[in-house]
Amino acid sequence: xxxxxxxxLQDGSPISFQCNHTIVYESTLGRQASVLQIxxxxxxxxxxxxxxxxxxxxxxxxxxxxxxxxRCPEGFVLDSDSYCTDFDECQLGTHTCxxxxxxxxxxxxxxCMVHCGIGFRRSTKGPGCEDVDECKESSSxxxxxxxxxxxxxxxxxxxxxxxxxxxxxxxxxxxxMNVCHxxxxxxxxxxxYHCLESCPRGTIRLPTGTCGDVDECKxxxxxxxxxxxxxxxxxxxxxxxxxxxxxxxxxRPCLDVDECQQQPRPCGYRCHNLAGSYKCVCPxxxxxxxxxxxxxxxxxxxxxxxAIINFxxxxxxxxxxxxxxxxGQNQVNPFYTWLGWQTNRxxxxxxxxxxxxxxxxxxxxxxxxxxxxxxxxFCQHDCRNTAGSYKCxxxxxxxxxxxxxxxxxxxxCREQNIKCGLNQMCFNTRGSHQCIDTPCPTTxxxxxxxxxxxxxxxxxxxxxxxxxxxxxxxxxxxxxARHDVIRLSAFSERGVLQSRTNFxxxxxxxxSPFAVRSEGGRGIVQTLRPxxxxxxHRLKVRAVTYGQLSEPKYQSVFVIYIAISPYxx
Numbered sequence: 001x002x003x004x005x006x007x008x009l010q011d012g013s014p015i016s017f018q019c020n021h022t023i024v025y026e027s028t029l030g031r032q033a034s035v036l037q038i039x040x041x042x043x044x045x046x047x048x049x050x051x052x053x054x055x056x057x058x059x060x061x062x063x064x065x066x067x068x069x070x071r072c073p074e075g076f077v078l079d080s081d082s083y084c085t086d087f088d089e090c091q092l093g094t095h096t097c098x099x100x101x102x103x104x105x106x107x108x109x110x111x112c113m114v115h116c117g118i119g120f121r122r123s124t125k126g127p128g129c130e131d132v133d134e135c136k137e138s139s140s141x142x143x144x145x146x147x148x149x150x151x152x153x154x155x156x157x158x159x160x161x162x163x164x165x166x167x168x169x170x171x172x173x174x175x176x177m178n179v180c181h182x183x184x185x186x187x188x189x190x191x192x193y194h195c196l197e198s199c200p201r202g203t204i205r206l207p208t209g210t211c212g213d214v215d216e217c218k219x220x221x222x223x224x225x226x227x228x229x230x231x232x233x234x235x236x237x238x239x240x241x242x243x244x245x246x247x248x249x250x251x252r253p254c255l256d257v258d259e260c261q262q263q264p265r266p267c268g269y270r271c272h273n274l275a276g277s278y279k280c281v282c283p284x285x286x287x288x289x290x291x292x293x294x295x296x297x298x299x300x301x302x303x304x305x306x307a308i309i310n311f312x313x314x315x316x317x318x319x320x321x322x323x324x325x326x327x328g329q330n331q332v333n334p335f336y337t338w339l340g341w342q343t344n345r346x347x348x349x350x351x352x353x354x355x356x357x358x359x360x361x362x363x364x365x366x367x368x369x370x371x372x373x374x375x376x377x378f379c380q381h382d383c384r385n386t387a388g389s390y391k392c393x394x395x396x397x398x399x400x401x402x403x404x405x406x407x408x409x410x411x412x413c414r415e416q417n418i419k420c421g422l423n424q425m426c427f428n429t430r431g432s433h434q435c436i437d438t439p440c441p442t443t444x445x446x447x448x449x450x451x452x453x454x455x456x457x458x459x460x461x462x463x464x465x466x467x468x469x470x471x472x473x474x475x476x477x478x479x480x481a482r483h484d485v486i487r488l489s490a491f492s493e494r495g496v497l498q499s500r501t502n503f504x505x506x507x508x509x510x511x512s513p514f515a516v517r518s519e520g521g522r523g524i525v526q527t528l529r530p531x532x533x534x535x536x537h538r539l540k541v542r543a544v545t546y547g548q549l550s551e552p553k554y555q556s557v558f559v560i561y562i563a564i565s566p567y568x569x
Contacts (some may be wrong), residue, residue: 001231037063075108102399121153129170145169148551155551161191164552172502176517202235220530221481225568226253244276256374260363268294269311270364275374359388380406380569395567407569409474425451427472429536430565438470438559465557467543472561478568479531485514488523490543490556497521498545498554506557514562516541525560534566 007016043060050151062507072084079085084552089095089110090103097103104111116122116129123130135147143156144167183196185205190235198336199211206212216222216237217230219360224230224239228247231238231307248255252292258272259278267280282288282295289296300515356367373383394400394407399406412418412433413426420426427436440453442444447454450561451470475485490501498506503523505516516539517524523541543556 034403040064056560059296073108087306098148117152128380143167150547155549157550159191160550161193163504166505173517177519200235219481220532223250223480225478228254242276242286253377256375258375259363266293268298273374348359378405397432407567423468424553425472427536427561427563429563430472430474430476430567430569434536436470436472436561440468444468465555467556468559469556470559470561472563474563475531475563476568477534478526478529481527481529484524485526485527485562486523486525486559486560488525488541488543490521490545490554500547501543505539505545506542507538509537512537512539514539523558525562531564534564537562537564 005016006019007014009015020281021525030195039061040063041059041061043058045058047058048054049056063160074080075087075089076084077087085458086105086107088105090105095103095110095112097110099220100115101116102113111120114127114129119132119134120289122128131149132150133154134142134150135410141147142154144164145159145162146157148155153157154166158164161174162169162171163172171190173188175188175555179193180186182196187194187196196205199205202214202216203211204214210535213232213234215232217224217232222237222239222287224237224346227245228239228241228250231240239247240249244257244259245288246253246257248345256273256275258273259266260273266278267270269283270281272279272281280288280295281444282298282461286295286297288294357361359372361370362368369387371385371387373379373385377383379390381395381398382393384391384393392400392407397410397412398407399410400406403409409428411428413428418426418433418435423437423439424435425438438451441455443453444453446452447467451472453468455464469485471488473486479485487534488503490498499521501518501521501523502514503518505561513528514525515528517526523543525539525541539560539562541558541560543557543558544552545554547553
């Protein structure tokens with residue numbers, strides 16, 4: 001082949017161009033005598049046709065022998081077939097291009113070109129590089145919704161109401177971000193949401209459009225605990241205690257009612273208190289009547305000519321009637337006695353007895369220990385009755401506080417200085433502790449705070465998480481559903497809160513009672529149902545911070561361990 005440089009004048013300005021020529025070799029004529037020959041143009045004629053707008057050339061040429069003889073020209077070598085072939089300086093490494101330049105081979109020579117990195121190409125207007133617009137020039141659309149070209153790269157973005165996850169735009173559930181007023185119902189749509197007039201508290205909108213009652217007792221969203229019974233009402237519920245028990249309030253255990261201490265006394269002779277009930281007993285030889293309260297033969301007593309009708313001895317304090325015993329002077333005496341009524345309704349004292357010690361009560365003439373655990377039960381965990389008193393007990397891993405009633409978790413990690421293995425953290429759970437694995441990935445370095453890992457990033461920082469944080473949390477048993485337990489935040493390197501951040505749970509255990517929602521640039525971990533079972537749950541959350549053009553700027557990952565106590569404290 002051959003080529004030639006041409007120049008034309010257009011509007012007085014020269015235009016240069018290169019013409020490539022094809023030379024057909026006729027093998028029947030045999031090989032030329034010399035390896036290197038010069039093609040000499042002797043006569044050139046040009047004809048332009050206005051009708052076809054074609055320019056025709058006619059060139060008369062001849063070959064002459066070069067002075068170099070049978071040697072190939074510079075940049076060519078003689079191959080095994082005695083042909084001159086190009087010597088590829090770029091491939092053989094004989095070029096003189098320096099670092100940062102690309103070697104481009106040409107026929108008989110080479111050119112040193114500026115090296116263009118990924119996302120750039122050589123400019124057609126000069127020796128430099130120019131940006132490649134991947135959004136316009138890619139054979140297929142590189143992004144799901146929006147493509148934003150940048151110098152040397154591009155960004156994928158989403159329309160309003162969507163977020164970028166794994167190079168695809170997925171709908172944002174704005175209803176998890178409290179976008180509607182408290183008295184409105186939020187309905188999520190593709191790329192948006194609607195705020196509807198909501199149903200009253202304790203009700204929910206049915207498919208028919210009407211409001212129906214929510215049965216908190218069946219749904220498990222009530223706050224009734226221990227031996228309390230949940231009773232559903234229209235729009236709400238109430239916690240009640242079984243018969244024979246009294247309530248201490250919502251979420252606290254029901255206490256037994258000591259019917260034997262009620263006035264009037266329920267039994268004709270002797271009363272024995274039971275859990276949630278009582279039992280009347282009779283003296284030896286006497287039978288309990290059908291009313292389960294009176295004893296046969298004791299329902300009427302006669303004393304000479306003065307009848308004492310339905311006599312029931314009462315244990316009262318002398319301090320309440322001391323004016324009878326002390327000539328009208330109101331003196332309080334802290335002891336007890338048995339009193340009876342005569343037919344003339346005068347009060348007579350039968351005998352005096354010494355007062356019972358603290359922690360005892362007089363019953364049927366005897367000082368009987370008061371079971372404080374059954375009567376009052378001030379203890380947070382367990383109560384053990386003792387003679388004249390009681391003692392509060394705590395579960396293993398807890399200590400009793402100075403008030404003698406409440407229990408406090410023992411932080412074994414801090415107080416016992418627990419040393420876990422390499423890449424582990426001591427996790428204090430309520431009543432115990434664990435060593436949790438908290439490794440940093442190979443491309444990350446450990447931060448100053450325990451459980452933090454960072455990745456050095458200069459360009460394309462949104463391609464992977466810049467920070468990895470391990471968070472440990474313990475919760476008591478009995479926390480209700482839809483209760484916020486953790487707030488996560490994303491900050492810039494300068495400590496500025498990033499409000500345009502979306503939080504998503506990327507790893508959740510099957511049957512986990514926790515979920516994640518985004519709210520005002522923060523990630524909220526909430527309960528899906530009441531926390532009723534003890535255990536440790538693991539949750540992995542990804543936080544993506546977006547720029548003004550909805551392009552992702554940074555990513556962070558939180559690995560959260562949540563321990564649920566078997567007790568409500």
